[in-house]
Amino acid sequence: GLTTFANLPYVHCLSAEKNVDSFDIAFLGAPFDTGVTARPGARFGPTGIRWGSRRLDKDMGDSIYTGQNPLADWAKVVDCGDAPLTFLDNTIALKQLDKAHEVISSRTTNSSDYTVPRIITLGGDHTTTLSALRSTFHHWGPVSVLHFDSHIDTWDPAVLGGGISHYAGVNHGTFLHLAHEEGLIRNTSSHAGIRAPVKYSSDVKNDKRCGFDIVTARDMDKLGVTGVIEKLKAHVKGTRVYVSVDIDVLDPAFAPATGTAEPGGWSTRELLTVLDGLEGIEIVGGDVGWFLLFARSTCSS
Amino acid sequence: GLTTFANLPYVHCLSAEKNVDSFDIAFLGAPFDTGVTARPGARFGPTGIRWGSRRLDKDMGDSIYTGQNPLADWAKVVDCGDAPLTFLDNTIALKQLDKAHEVISSRTTNSSDYTVPRIITLGGDHTTTLSALRSTFHHWGPVSVLHFDSHIDTWDPAVLGGGISHYAGVNHGTFLHLAHEEGLIRNTSSHAGIRAPVKYSSDVKNDKRCGFDIVTARDMDKLGVTGVIEKLKAHVKGTRVYVSVDIDVLDPAFAPATGTAEPGGWSTRELLTVLDGLEGIEIVGGDVGWFLLFARSTCSS
């Protein structure tokens, strides 16, 4: 066979065929990295994620902490492969990704409890989350975003890239601002792990306006993992949630292969404990991305 | 001279000569990696460990924490080089390693307090610990194992690899099961740092049957280093102890060059504090392994 995420079955979700195998949760690769201000390479991220997951298997997949197996629970989980995205025009690429989300989320579910399959996007640069939020909005209405990142990503396009052109304004630092402008997200959202520099007064003010509460990286030292979990869960106030993990939320020691490494971040033990702690909220979509395939070193471009 | 572990004297412990320099603790390389289900390369681990230790020296070897010098205490510590192991037949290779342990542990000690030299094996894949436990049993009887690892390594050969053949069943995930079957270890053993997935009901049950208590990686957050130390020391109940360190107990940030990296592990500061805290129990043998020589990156095969 070929390498799929966690050795999950591959389903031709994006094919023109009307009927494909049903599923409840689909992994979808988004090979895209031309919306970035820094180091590119995330176009190869989905391949890197799949390769890195090659020892995962639902046949030996119970957590030692919870006894639960996320790959063999109520949901049938599959890999839909990569969306076909051009590297040469961001506007077109995002439309291609919108289309992929639309096709997959319109497929038949396996479980009888839900009629809409959920999607976990494998990035790719963070701009791709805009596409996922549009798709989520279409099926589930506005959502709270739990955004794990070292950056706020609500920059005003006029500040980050966009003074130059409208085209330049749609990027991995502005997509949450744009999601807010499009009405896709709720003001019960949170960032977690924030530590990158900002223009304090204007950026943080705009961030609040976009609906976000901030948990900084160093808040982990004050609140502990339990406190962080409680704060994040309380803030969504029972709404539906989209979980977006920018891998740069981790300290570069733990995730060196990213394009905007920021020192002073969380460890994998901290992040995974927080993610496990989210149990109980209603998650309707998510993503993880901003990996540079296989590149551990800050010296590689 | 040539590169030895921590610049220790090299003794030809494995030569046919009857008399070689006496010693109390011997480092022995076990260049073996064909008992693995994942990424190979640990056959070069002993060379990597020696190279990484090149700045250690017993002339400037006092711990800043304890004031003690493990290389210049009661024991004369030496390096015996690598056991000659074939890469082409695991059954033969383990017999070769059994023989090497037998020869070294039969040498004359330097101290008058003990007549049996202790061995610290430098791995190599974890299968090699089976050989060390046989040798330890021969001289010291059954021992408690303090097993630092992200994996339990007590899988039943019928589950991990062995459904295929008896040969395949002897591997780096089953050796503690086999040690239990051979009666080499006590039921006062512990794992520490566990976090890799399992088949919960069957694997954990079998693990208990093999005599192990589990301290998970995240238990560090609950118990702290002091609590972990106390729990591990209490559980051995005064028996003799064999300490086995699979380097994948560390988070991949701290030990990327291993074959089965599992996120969410311990830091070197945590592990070293725990190891220092073991003072007071009677350790009669040990090993550290599962390094891939010099390979930091998850991209190298």
Next chain:
Amino acid sequence: GLTTFANLPYVHCLSAEKNVDSFDIAFLGAPFDTGVTARPGARFGPTGIRWGSRRLDKDMGDSIYTGQNPLADWAKVVDCGDAPLTFLDNTIALKQLDKAHEVISSRTTNSSDYTVPRIITLGGDHTTTLSALRSTFHHWGPVSVLHFDSHIDTWDPAVLGGGISHYAGVNHGTFLHLAHEEGLIRNTSSHAGIRAPVKYSSDVKNDKRCGFDIVTARDMDKLGVTGVIEKLKAHVKGTRVYVSVDIDVLDPAFAPATGTAEPGGWSTRELLTVLDGLEGIEIVGGDVGWFLLFARSTCSS
């Protein structure tokens, strides 16, 4: 989609289904590296080859030299993915590979000119060629082998590994000896690119007995690419040919990611010109392997 060799269509050749899409030439991954005396890692080779081929496409696949497109000629070419091979028992693994070859070569062809699909194996260590030669023999009778390698690979198991056990004697340096013993190959075979050291008198004598003529690496300087091509083609004397490329035939500058790098080899320009020059002989099977996934450096294990 997922990454296939040269973006070829993926066919589930190895599934239990009776009917799958027909094809004429199939790429088959053989993730195997436990038959080696040196640096392992080739178990990840097929993945590395597929990733390295990601810019190849039959829609823009004409050679600038010949105007021909090997992916869009008479044959329908597909990727069958990897054969499922255990890493824990070579004997079993080779039987698994024998079975995979049997299943694939029994599928229906697309072209009406041939009834037996041809297979190109992506290694993996060179031991896997033994399996391919058995399959080839079954369908096409004995073949001449054109063997591109820095090593002769006809070592007597009694010399290389096998003094220890029968199991150890089946390895990447003996498989051509074994193929000769099994009667799979003709005495009109050739090695090309040879340069690694030998026991001259015994090894070269045995090599000749196994049916091989030797073109050394430095013969390129004397004969030129044209001379090498002519010599290789003449020597097969019109018989059917199996082409086996051990990537270590290239100089380590051109193929560093291999387990037995030997300086003084051929360049890619030389090798590719020779391979193009083979046009006109009847090739019924082939392989390329002994890549370590993504590992460029001699320092990584």
Next chain:
Amino acid sequence: GLTTFANLPYVHCLSAEKNVDSFDIAFLGAPFDTGVTARPGARFGPTGIRWGSRRLDKDMGDSIYTGQNPLADWAKVVDCGDAPLTFLDNTIALKQLDKAHEVISSRTTNSSDYTVPRIITLGGDHTTTLSALRSTFHHWGPVSVLHFDSHIDTWDPAVLGGGISHYAGVNHGTFLHLAHEEGLIRNTSSHAGIRAPVKYSSDVKNDKRCGFDIVTARDMDKLGVTGVIEKLKAHVKGTRVYVSVDIDVLDPAFAPATGTAEPGGWSTRELLTVLDGLEGIEIVGGDVGWFLLFARSTCSS
């Protein structure tokens, strides 16, 4: 000081100041890589080139072959640093680069023989050459291009990327087609080192239409370095020449850090001998690029 190309003096050529130090040849970095279909990273190429040149110095700069010193001949050679280019909109970025070329080529020369300073652009992806050719045309009229590359780079935008949008059609594989359409280049141009696959009939035909003769990589084996030099020089027929070096003209063994590595290329000894052999033709501009900063490995993204 700071790192400049070959330790040349840094001149603030791009500043708003009217008068800066005069010069005859300027190195200009073009940190741009969003016009590519493959592996990005060339945005860091100019930094990599400067770092790689740090041992060059005009005080010890005589060629052992010619006795001449290119950094201390008739021309005053300087480094102008990098042009400020956005990574978020190719259309804007190319305009920014056009502007940078305009400003620099309008500065005062040091020599009295020429009034227009020449520019050597340090790439960056090959799309940047379009900007350089516009600037060259403005001052010197249409030029013959000597284009060292494994790819023809005259693809019709309708074929390569452009079927999607006009925006996507301006890329590193179409810029020479566009230069021809804009009338910037002569039909006495040549490619050298070509070996990447094409759609033979249509692409080669269009290439000829754009004014190019092809010297393939393997032509080196037939013509030798002397023959290649003669052919290239003869073909420009005394016209002014722009020399563009895509580093992928070299075999990946010699230049692994590029985005579109093609095996079977030239060695550095071959390329440098050819470049030295161009003496005698009138070169009015040039570039070298498509380096990925510091990335030697094909595994890094």
Next chain:
Amino acid sequence: GLTTFANLPYVHCLSAEKNVDSFDIAFLGAPFDTGVTARPGARFGPTGIRWGSRRLDKDMGDSIYTGQNPLADWAKVVDCGDAPLTFLDNTIALKQLDKAHEVISSRTTNSSDYTVPRIITLGGDHTTTLSALRSTFHHWGPVSVLHFDSHIDTWDPAVLGGGISHYAGVNHGTFLHLAHEEGLIRNTSSHAGIRAPVKYSSDVKNDKRCGFDIVTARDMDKLGVTGVIEKLKAHVKGTRVYVSVDIDVLDPAFAPATGTAEPGGWSTRELLTVLDGLEGIEIVGGDVGWFLLFARSTCSS
């Protein structure tokens, strides 16, 4: 432009010109690594630091924790480039560095509050701090040193290197001893993050004699970041402070590219919190160094 630290303006501080742009804090590279007992490469450290800082910008430089912008506060901060240091004679190189410090600290300040510009040296091996302390002493009198390091660096030259020759005695492990002997520092100094082995009785005694208090790496577990901050601040007793950061104070997971990696160190989150916590003491100079350019791996020499 060219790459400066944090995109700060480059000032020709070291030129012979009498008047250059005024500044309050200057970054100065010290490319020097021949005073080391271990792995060299730090001569390229200043380049590595500048490259690593390329995303920093005073226009978006407010800390998310404090709201303050260290690059746009009272002080005008600039980059003076690298001091020109020979690699072939340590004695000469240190004199060259003394001279560079003298020239820069004699320039005119921009602020009216201070007449002496402060310098932050970018290393280079730690020996270079001796030069900085001489310069600091000249302008500010004796200072307390806050020394972040895994090593004490107060070794007696007779113990570390100097038994051999006076020349050998001036190195990266003895410079704080020498600074004490020259009367440059106060006995209200502290080390922080210490964990490397010593000769306990003699080395620690001498260290105390040189005026240092020790905060070990594991003290972080006992005191917490707040406790560490308080202890360090209290100990300087209101004196002027020089802050020296040897990057090996971090655990190798966080700073692998150094020459004397010691496991069990601090995380970047811990170190940065401590550094932020120093606000309120009077810092008159500082340095950070012992980076090996771009080298992440312990395998690279």
Next chain:
Amino acid sequence: GLTTFANLPYVHCLSAEKNVDSFDIAFLGAPFDTGVTARPGARFGPTGIRWGSRRLDKDMGDSIYTGQNPLADWAKVVDCGDAPLTFLDNTIALKQLDKAHEVISSRTTNSSDYTVPRIITLGGDHTTTLSALRSTFHHWGPVSVLHFDSHIDTWDPAVLGGGISHYAGVNHGTFLHLAHEEGLIRNTSSHAGIRAPVKYSSDVKNDKRCGFDIVTARDMDKLGVTGVIEKLKAHVKGTRVYVSVDIDVLDPAFAPATGTAEPGGWSTRELLTVLDGLEGIEIVGGDVGWFLLFARSTCSS
């Protein structure tokens, strides 16, 4: 055992014992790299060379080209390990190396044909050859040097480094000048593979004065390997010869792990053919060096 060069027996040649095993040719590591103007790291070169030679074995050591086995011919060949050299004072280090050469060359030979063992030094930076030439001169009188290098290494200390101090003048670019001044070498010496820039008039003139003829890297294209061999052999005119191989004679594609990489060099096939071709001249000593341990990349410092 421990890793020796080519698995040769280790002899304690440098011990204080009067009698050690006799030998005819000794490998001696010279871990030294502080005499360099560029990238350091060669102090780890001897370890890298030994590790790289781990598959060599005199039991399977016949050349496929000559049928001869250099490790099992008339001479008993051994490894003496590394000379103990300080990294902190070049003057002392060279004296330590002089002493090591003296001790080893005074040992008893195994063969009855010669009374002086020969030494092959494993570098280390090229400065170490000065020490070897002194030792060679002492036993064999002045020798012709066959110097394979991209650099001439006869720079006048006044030009390269020495304007600064006498100490700085003894380095890897001046040692052949110094050897000439000390009368150690004959004017029948040759450089081979030269291509790095020079100050043509003064440097080449001085080079000739020091007794050297130059074969450039590109002379390989004109003379072929046979012509190069003949020229080198003819020029020594029957005198005794010392062969010194600076690994930078190879193109960086073939030997990237060096400190002064120069493009346009020889391939390993060319170099090894030339070295084999030297048979017939009387070689009394030699060295190979300037490797950076395990570092393939030009990005690592």
